Amino acid sequence: MKLIQTFIPFICLTVLSCNYSSKDKKLSTEKPKIIDTKSTVDSMEILYPSLWVYGGPPDPKDHQRQIVDEWYHFRFKIKSSRCTDSPEEGTDKHNKFTDSIMTARLGKDWYQKFEKTVDSLFAVDSMAVAIALADKFILNFDTTTERHNDKYDFYPNLRYTAHATADNNLKVVTVEGYGVVYNAVGSLNYLRATVDMKRKKVISIDKTAYSSW
Known part of the structure; x- marks a missing residue:
């Protein structure tokens, strides 16, 4: 699943084809039309801002991401898992707005902190599966x-x-x-x-x- 954002500095801005590994989360470089944030963002997007995700096959850690996002008070929202689906208009601007809220709450490295927690939960869940398979x-x-x-x-x-x-x-x-x-x-x-x-x-x-x- 490729992450569609232009605001997270540690992810490349080049959009790669769906043949790339699901580990390579990339951000869309689309240039959406200007959106009036004040008039289009509802209260839910302020309290629990959503991160819109598009791209290829689901990443193995997406299950954990959609658990951990609640701990961080935002929504990791997978809009599509098909390579042929283009991000809807305004995706970049929407995700930049989400980033601004999360940065104010947790700092500029908020997404890195989120992914670190995801990795920890994934490790525990993987151990549980390994025990079951044994x-x-x-x-x-x-x-x-x-x-x-x-x-x-x-x-x-x-x-x-x-x-x-x-x-x-x-x-x-x-x-x-x-x-x-x-x-x-x-x-x-x-x-x-x-x-x-x-x-x-x-x-x-x-x-x-x-x-x-």
């Missing part, structure tokens, strides 16, 4: 499930996502992908594993699969 049942499930379904002609494409719980020592790792329900292929939530981060082990697994549509 579980014998889940490892076997992954091995036997992640294969082509000849009858319906699809791959499950399993994905693992860590979620916070009310207990800071516990994480829930969901296993989702494509599956068959009512003789149709759709999104399926296969498993939910509760991971004890202190003990570094899976303590329970909910094995009831259900559709996500």
Whole structure:
């Protein structure tokens, strides 16, 4: 996902093609028409300013970014994940306004601080997923499930996502992908594993699969 801003000095201003790595977050160089900020920005944009993001395939850390943004009192808003979609008119100006608010609150390096927190959460979530995959049942499930379904002609494409719980020592790792329900292929939530981060082990697994549509 390529970040569309012109105001963050540590990101290049050159717009690259979608073939570049998702790690290379770039900013749009479009020159939008002048917008009257006072008349177009609502109160939500003052309290929780939004950062508009466009670009290629989603970055692995976007899940964490959309959690951490609330901690920083702004909104990391993914407007599009398709390379063919151009930023809407006024994107640069909108993001510059967001930057001015966040800079006043947290300093010029506010986005760097945000990304550092994202990296920390991503590391913890990655550890939770690794612990889940080390579980014998889940490892076997992954091995036997992640294969082509000849009858319906699809791959499950399993994905693992860590979620916070009310207990800071516990994480829930969901296993989702494509599956068959009512003789149709759709999104399926296969498993939910509760991971004890202190003990570094899976303590329970909910094995009831259900559709996500």
